[in-house]
Amino acid sequence: MPPVPEFDSLIPLLGRGAAPEEIRHIRNLPAREAVTSPWPDAIHPDVVQAYALAGVHHPYRHQAEAMTAAGQGHTVVATGTASGKSMAYQAPVLSTIHAGRLIAQASPGVLQHPEEATALYLSPTKALAADQLTALQALSRHLSARVHSYDGDTPQQQRRWIRDHADLVLCNPDMLHTGVLPNHPQWSRFLRRLRYVIVDEAHVYRGVFGSHVANVLRRLRRVAALYGTDPVFIGASATSAAPQDSFSRLIGVNPDAVTAVTRDDSPHGAVTVVLWEPEQSGPEGENGAPTRRSVLAESADMLTDLALKQVRTLAFVGSRRGAEAVAQMAHRQLDEVEPGLAHRVAAYRAGFLPEERRELEEQLRDGRLLGLASTSALELGIDVAGLDAVLVAGWPGTRASFFQQVGRAGRAGQDALAAFIARDDPLDTYLVNHPEAIFDVSVEATIFDPGNPYVLAPHLCAAAAEQPLKPSDLDLFDPAAPGILESLVNAGQLRRRPAGWFWTRSEDPAAMISIRAEGGGPLNIIETDTGQLLGSIGTGQAHQQTHPGAIYVHQGRTYVVEDLDLAHHVVSVTRAHPDYYTQARDVTSVKVIKEERHQTWGPITVHSGQVQVTSQVVSYQRKAIPGNEIIGEEPLELPPTDLFTKSVWFTAPGPVLAAAGVQEADFPGALHAAEHAMIGLLPLLATCDRWDVGGLSTALHADTQLPTIFVHDGHPGGAGFAERGYDMAASWFAATKAAIESCSCESGCPSCVQSPKCGNRNNPLDKAGAIALLAAFLDHAPSPATSDTPTDGVTGR
Structure with a gap:
């Protein structure tokens, strides 16, 4: 184990003693003192008084700067978790609405006074919008401002009143896209007065989702212009690279039209961040490779220990199924040790019914829940003070998300603990052993393409x-x-x-148009015995997660999928109690449609362009709980799907690989292993998760006639991830080679070259061949001074 600093007094809370062998690094994020500022003159005295009644007497300096900037034009506030971004936009918006209402009330009989104002707030999640609604309604009780939420949960009988009378409407991009813009004549009163549009958690709008939202906001600007308004956009974002550029691209204006506020003057408690690599669990996995203890089991153990010590904890898990599994395991363990605590641990994820989400949020706020296993739905700016610990079960995809999640702890000013628990995954393995890649580099740029x-x-x-x-x-x-x-x-x-x-x-x-997933919208999950609606799932996930025979988990209860009806958007499930889980298998082919760019590195060529990816889920495996042993495999007859997207691909003549020590018979295993590891490491360079991209490797591809590795975006038209890989190819190869070499296994394991979603069951794989192949590519790569400045070829230009 690499040397680590002296262990912090909070480490024993994780349940493994004072100096656990699993710890690879400890980083103490220091406490930060507040710097306050006087209220800007533009903020109405009544708004200042409303905040004083809520216990806020002075804004932080960066909040005051943002309030002033918002009065002058488009503004983005890009500061850390719990830095008070909400007040930075709430105060100027409420001030404008309140002042306009007072002026209008002083001029009775005027149908529309020019000073009257409305504002639209956009949130990526309903949970965040509900949290904002509570705070804004508390403030508006002292002001002339009518604040209401307008989303899919809003009762029909309330919607007309909101359109006709609300001053500040809390919405989401989905409802703006399908409910507001197509019906803009019904919103004419609101749109004629529209002064502000608030885009909360703007860093979330990346990839294809970000591309959709960017176009929805352009449509909003166009519709507003029809009613004679040109609203100011205020963005709130986690710390990110070039927030001025990314926010201007999101709303469709020139960067010089946006003011970015990036200095953070808010207080925060000290946070001890632990990088944790679970030990090998002993039994061997597929292909005889050693396996690391499951990140879900490790997280459930920690959540259990923290709950037993009455430590309020939020565990972030990367998938719906994972969040349910962590909560279920912790609940079972608590039931054995201290049954009175078991009900104080729960799961939270998308797909729950609205009333379930609201109740869980309230229980977390008031302390009835000690532990909550959540997907990233609770990563965003929901105000939950008093959390003492955060568990990050697997890398969340970006540094921005990681620090957002870690920042959930210590918001009340107390010292707090955060643990990043590595999955059996190349990127996670790399990061826990290279902490500088987390803490000592700037956060990523937000990638999306409105022109897709x-x-x-x-x-x-x-x-x-x-x-x-x-x-x-x-x-x-x-x-x-x-x-x-x-x-x-x-x-x-x-x-x-x-x-x-x-x-x-x-x-x-x-x-x-589904702005969050390709193809026909979500599918409803129905329990056949009762007819109860359990939740929903996106079309893009359905083949993999809700195929016939799949195990589906909801609030700790398990179901088996009886039928997947894509035509009617229904998944039928039956209650079950299996001792296994399921994992789908698919086969994939890639066809080059058009090469748009290329770089030549001597005999090596790096390509970028358009491809057609054809995939078909052909079977699923049943794997035992908790040992992960394969206990059976069943064929499936699901239709193939075609994806037209962007890809980066790498070609090398056979003699180059042979000269590097990779024999022709070993080409498939070496290429396959390198492909898996490259997919795992791409999130280090682009704002994506490994599930956002796919790949294919072959010793002789029909279109290139050479040994080839493809890494492609998993979204129609591309999301910018593969193109980022093209631009950063040399750095990508170097990080991938380092990750494989640092793994202690002999022939390849899930921590380096095995993939959890491989359609070929991780066969063949050649770890040593992958290292030799990547070394050969790097030998021909440009020098460090120019390695990430691509020289484009003429093809497709």
């Missing part, structure tokens, strides 16, 4: 349905818009007239 044709085309249709598109409107959208409009006209989706482009069909195009 698979995203932009349907939004242009939606915009045309809202109001016929004029040539002057195209400046709002990506430069690719004219060409896409032409293709939409040729396809009969739009009709070109001298006045512009018109939507030609009777359907609402917005209702045909």
Whole structure:
């Protein structure tokens, strides 16, 4: 084990003594003192008084700077967790609304006073919006501001009143996209007064989701202009690279039109962050490789120990199934040791019914819950003071998310503990052994592409349905818009007239776009015996997670999937008590559609372009709990799916690999192992998770006629991740080689070259061959001074 600093007094809370062997690194994030500032003159005295009644007498310095900037134009506040970003936008918005209402009340009989104002708040999650609603309604009791939530949970009978009377509406991008913009005439009163749009947790809008939201916001700006308004956008974001650039790209304005506030003057308790690598569990896994103890079992043990010590803990888990499993294991262990505590641990995830989510949030706030295993749904700015510990079960995808999650602890000013528990995964293994890659480098840039044709085309249709598109409107959208409009006209989706482009069909195009997942929207999960709606799942996840025979977990209860009806968007499940879980297997092929860029490294070529990925889930395995042994495999007959996306691919002549010591018979195993590890390490360079990307390797690809490794985006049209890999290829290879070499296994394991989603059952794999192959690529890579500045070829340019 690498040397670590002297162990902190909080370490024994994790239940393994004062100096556990699993610890690879300890980093103490120091406490921070507050720096306050006077209230800006532009904030109305009544708003200042409302905050004083809530116990806030002075803003932090960065909050005051943001309030001033918001009065002058578009602003983004990019500071840490619990830094008070909410007040930075709440105060100027409430001040403008309240002042306008007072002026209007002094001029009775005027239908619309020019000083009257409304504002729209956008949140990526309902939980965060509900938390904001509680805070804003408490403030608005002392002000002339009517604050209401408008989302899928809002009763129909309330919606008209909100449209006609609310001053500050809390919404989400989904409801804005399908409920507000297509029905903008009903929102005319609100839109004519629209002064502010708040985009909370703006760093969440990345990848394809970010591309969709960027186009929804452009449509909002266009519709607002129809009613004579040009609202100021205020963004709240976690600390991120170039927040001014990313927020300006999100809302569709020039970077110089956005002011970024990045200095953090808020207080925070000291946090001891532990990097934890579970020990090998003993039994061997697939292909005879040693396995590390499950991150879920390790997290459940810690959650149990912390609950027994009355330590309020939030455990972040990367998947719905994982969050349920951690809560279920902790609940079972507490029931054995101290039954009175078992009910004080629960799971929280997307897919729960609204009333379930609200109740769990309230129980976490008031302390009835000691432990909560959650997906990233609780990562965002929900105000839960008093948390003493946070567990991060597996790398959350980005440094920004990691520090958001860690920052949940210590918000009340107390010293707190956070533990990052590594999965059996190349990236997690690399990070716990290279802490500098977490703590000593800047956070990632937010990657998304508003010009993705698979995203932009349907939004242009939606915009045309809202109001016929004029040539002057195209400046709002990506430069690719004219060409896409032409293709939409040729396809009969739009009709070109001298006045512009018109939507030609009777359907609402917005209702045909799912901004969070490709294909036809979510599927309802129904218990067949009772007819009860348990929750929902995205179409893109259905083949893998809710195929016939799959085990589905909801609030600690297990079900077996009886039927997957894609046509009617229904998954039928039956209550069951299995002693196993299921894992789907698929087969994949990749076809090159168009090479757009390439770099030549001597005999090595790095390519970027468009590909077609064809995948089919062909079977599933039943694996024992808790040993992970395979106890059976069943075939499936599901239809293949085609994905047109972006990819980076690498080609090398056979003699180059042979010269590096990789024999021709070993090409498939070496390429396959390198591909797995590269997919695992790409999140180190791009704001993605390994599940956002896929790959394929072959000793002779039909399109390249060479040994080839593909790494592609998992979203239609691409999400920018593979292109980031292209731009950072040399660094990517170096980190991948280091990760494989640092793993102590002999022939490859889940910590280095095995993949949890491999359709070929991790066979063949050649760890030594992968190291030799990556070394050969690096031998021909550009020098460090130019390694990440690609020299594009002429192909496709």
